[in-house]
Amino acid sequence: MNEILEQALLYDFYGELLTSHQKEIYEQFILEDLSLGEIAGDAGISRQGVHDLIKRCNRTLQGYEDKLHLVEKFLAIKGKLHDINRILDEYEAAGDNAGKLVADIRKISDEIIEEL
Incomplete structure (x- = not known):
């Protein structure tokens, strides 16, 4: 399965478990396909901050899937x-x-x- 589809499915199943700030940033990156720079400008944080937050969200969502296996x-x-x-x-x-x-x-x- 391609990575974007997998991330979108993980978000569909477990996205509500993220904080509102995490959901906003993650949606902009995964669902709206905005660049790190665009998101950083809108959120008032650095590109690196956006990158780190998305990585952290990916790990969190994958952790839920590893335990619950709902997407599988x-x-x-x-x-x-x-x-x-x-x-x-x-x-x-x-x-x-x-x-x-x-x-x-x-x-x-x-x-x-x-x-x-």
């Missing part, structure tokens, strides 16, 4: 749901006469994906 579980469930959809596609393509069953399972699978 989320990605595993999402992968299994995609497998269900792939199998349903194959079943549907085989021309079996269970279209209603396939449609019902696909609907439930899609609802779970949307909730995740």
Whole structure:
């Protein structure tokens, strides 16, 4: 998984556990894609201060994931749901006469994906 996606997922799951100042800076860097200099200018701190804060946030969020594994579980469930959809596609393509069953399972699978 690429680093930006991983950081965004960690923030989605554990971001509320950061202080408001940390959340503000981290959101600007990860979600808004602002540079260290832009963030430093807005926050009135040095580029190095922004860099250190982002590194500290990354370590904190990764520490939560190491203990709770919520992102790992989320990605595993999402992968299994995609497998269900792939199998349903194959079943549907085989021309079996269970279209209603396939449609019902696909609907439930899609609802779970949307909730995740």
